Amino acid sequence: ETGVTQSPTHLIKTRGQQVTLRCSSQSGHNTVSWYQQALGQGPQFIFQYYREEENGRGNFPPRFSGLQFPNYSSELNVNALELDDSALYLCASRRGGGSSYNEQFFGPGTRLTVL
C-alpha cells in the first residue's frame, strides 16, 4: 500500500508569483485535505476535497485554490504569493468525506519559501 506522496519537496518563489503543489492520496482514500504549517506551530486547515468537490474550507483567501482529480490526487494552487505564504504545506488523505470517524494520514510536505 502506497502512502501519501507530495511534490515538490522544496520550492522557492518570489512575491507575486503563482505556485502549484501536488499530492497523491493513499490507496483507497477519496478525501484529501490541505494544511499550512508555520514553523513550530500546529497545521492550519486550508480546504478539503471529497470525490473531486471542495467540501470544507478554512480561513484562507480565494487566491488559495485547489483541485481533486478522478484518481483522488490533488493540487493546491496559490496565486499572487506573499512573504507570509512561506510555510510547510501538508496534504492528508483518508476514507470517506462525511462526518464519520476515520483516520487521516499525512504526506511529507512541501516546504515553500517566498522571497
Added chain:
Amino acid sequence: TQLLEQSPQFLSIQEGENLTVYCNSSSVFSSLQWYRQEPGEGPVLLVTVVTGGEVKKLKRLTFQFGDARKDSSLHITAAQPGDTGLYLCAGLTGNQFYFGTGTSLTVIP
C-alpha cells in the same frame, strides 16, 4: 482560529522522566488523534480515540479522551531521546480536523 489549545507549549526534560501533555477545547469532537512530527516531515499518526473516557496505551505512551469528548491527554513514561518531537492533537468535528497549537518536547540524554 485554534479550537484546541495544547499545554505546555515547550517541554525539556531528562531521559527517564515522566511527562503529560494536555489538549483542551470548549468544542466537542467525534474523535481525536495524536501525532508526532519531526522537523521537515509530515505528522505521523500515533493514536485515535473515539469514546468519551477512552484510554489507549501504546508502549510507554498513554492517551486519554475526556468524558465529554472536549479534551485529551498524552502521558509518556520514562521518556527517551527518541521521543523528541512536536506532539499535535487534532479533533474531528463535522467533516474537518482541527489541530492543536502543538507541544515541542525535547528529551535530554
